[in-house]
Amino acid sequence: MATNPTTKKPAADTTAEEPVEAVTETAPRPARAAAPDPDVVGPPLPLGIEPVTVTLAHHHTIDGTDYLPGAKLLVSPDYAQRLRGQGYATQV
Template identity: 55%
Template sequence: MATNMTTAKKSTAPAQESAQATVETAEPQLAPTSARAAAIVGPAPAAGGTPVPVTLSHHLNIDGTDYRPGAEILVSPDYARRLRSQGYLSRT
């Protein structure tokens, strides 16, 4: 059985002060929700094509991001057509 032979207790005050300073200065920097919602999801629109807003009817994972049913996203017209034919878009 190993025993600790040190008799002096190490001071953790400098480590605690630096950790506390880090906690006070670190603030979460989240992207605004409007900036995320305004981004085009999926493939880019063809030249001259304008993105169209769509509402999802099923859960969808695009480029590693999960979108829940009812989420409104901007997609290219061609991608919207493909999603509609596969049943991912709600009928409005």
């Protein structure tokens, strides 16, 4: 029969109180970027498809960038249709 030659270590004393600091730091919220120069925003364009210009009817945030009502954006035709259907872009 095999025996274990190591001795059993005593359990750690869990009654000893250690100072515990409460960490309540929160990461600062990143500032939203202003609207960039007119580039295609939203989903990428499929190959061979030209972007269309839409005018926003309401405030909208796309990819973390705020766009105010009246902003003109270049978007893919599919995305323009979705924006118009949801009421974010004016009907042309």
